[in-house]
Amino acid sequence: MQKKHPAPKGRGGRPGWQRMLHDWRLYLMLLPALVWLVIFCYVPMYGVLIAFKDFRVSKGILGSPWVGMKYFKMWFESNIFQTAFGNTLRISLKCLIYGFPMPILFALLVNRVKGRRFRKVVQNITYVPNFISTVVLVSMMSIFFGSNGFINMIARALGFAGEITYANAGQFDMIYVISGIWQAMGFNSIIYVAALSGVDPGLYEAAKMDGASTFRVIWHIDLPAMLPTIMMMLILNIGGLLGVAHDKVLLMQTGTNIMQTEIISTYVYKIGVINAQYSYSTAIGLFNAVINFALLILANFITKKTTRSGLF
């Protein structure tokens, strides 16, 4: 206490290198993360160059000859392009349209449940599927949608003709989307419920005094309270529009539904990792990443213009 100390760090004024030197311990703490960032994020970003080259492992990235847009042309002209691009867009749009509103709806309803215990039980049970791995989820589906699976038994009992299975190209989308909702709805609702818990209780009292119906309360109080969160999640979702979860789709692919389920990322995996066509697969991956990035910027721009709340 009696020790006299120079004022706690002159933060302004001093040149940058002096401050870095002074805080070298902080930089050391940052070092592992920075090394990881460079090696596993930025080196691969540099590696994207091979999309414009005829990459040979023996020659390295720099030594391989430039080929310009050859692989992009090849991609746009290949007959898989339309299929994979269309499938990716179709599946993720369906996920967005059906899957995105569900956690919001669920949050609104569960927030209206008056018994605290019951509400807690409902919420906790809806979280459970989120912790099940993709492999286990798809395995469960492969059993349930088998001809002896309980879903088909119920369907038969209800007089439904034919078998319901995701191996059926026509039923894949529905099963993919619904299983996604089953797994993620509860957990994704947490963030919306949190937004609702911030609503001033006085607002509800006032609405009640005015004789507002439950629907009006939801419409005029709850929804506006959630709007910033909804917008943020929407931007993120649109930014990931071409980022369909390849691990789940890959597991659900069968010989019979492949024309409906081959998406860009599963195709990249197959021709890149399995066939070792590195340049071509990188070009396709880059195409995917650029569109995603553009979509994100666009979504952010639009929401900023319309609601004045954006991600950045």
Place this chain on the structure above:
Amino acid sequence: MKITEKHRKVSTSHSERVFDMVNIVLMAVLVLVIAYPLYFVMIASVSSPEAVNGGKVLLLPKEITLLGYRKILEYAPIWRGYLNSIFYTVVGTLINLVVTIPAGYALSRKQLFARRPIMLLFTFTMFFGGGMIPTYLVVKKLGMLNTVWSMMLPGACSVYNLIVTKTFMENSIPLELIDAAHIDGCNDFQALRSLILPLSKPIIAVMTMYYAIGHWNSYFDALIYLEDADKYPLQMVLRELLLQNQVSSAMTSGGMASIAERAQTAEQMKYGIIIVACIPMMLMFPFVVKHFKKGVMVGSIKS
């Protein structure tokens, strides 16, 4: 309090009561839809395959038999996968924490020179990346293909988790405390160890959960990077057994009378395998939910 309670009861209108009723029924149906498939796997795993296939097992297990579980116990690859997954999860999560927590602290200090550009470097990778193949080539170049490191190092950090950690530390550790520690002669290492880490217990718990569950549940990295089956994590073993239908050929050989009988035992084993794979997660569930929820809250502050 009592008055308002009474007041609320009185003013509960007819339409509101109808809404509440419908809502409760809806929630109950939802719970059923979500819980039943899981419950069904449980009861099917201990029922006789004939009963399951005959559609007799709906609410309670029928003709209870543990044959499926016994067969699973005898099947070595599952347990090897289990051990591998435990290894990847424990060591991988430790690496994750060592990378994420100190970095999160460093980035939370506003005095850090070039903090904004560094943050930008991190954040940018959330929206744009080299993609699957260039990353694969880096792993290959580093000689990590088909090694245990490929399971832990490429995912040694998650930028999202790092930002959540940084945000937590910015918001919940008072600057005065850090300054006081410095005045007392602590350097940043000492401050981290004796002040920051104890105060960051909640976020460390959240990060442990996030990372550990990620490791336990993932299979795709193993699919890309691993070749030897004896290095496979549990999820890869499950994928082969359950989705590529190797159960019947691999597990039911020996002592089983007919092919039909084998096929049925294989069916029952599938349910058992699912349960076995989910046990660690389910045991930790109460703890996990508590911390995951917290994590989502902290994460949502950032924007």
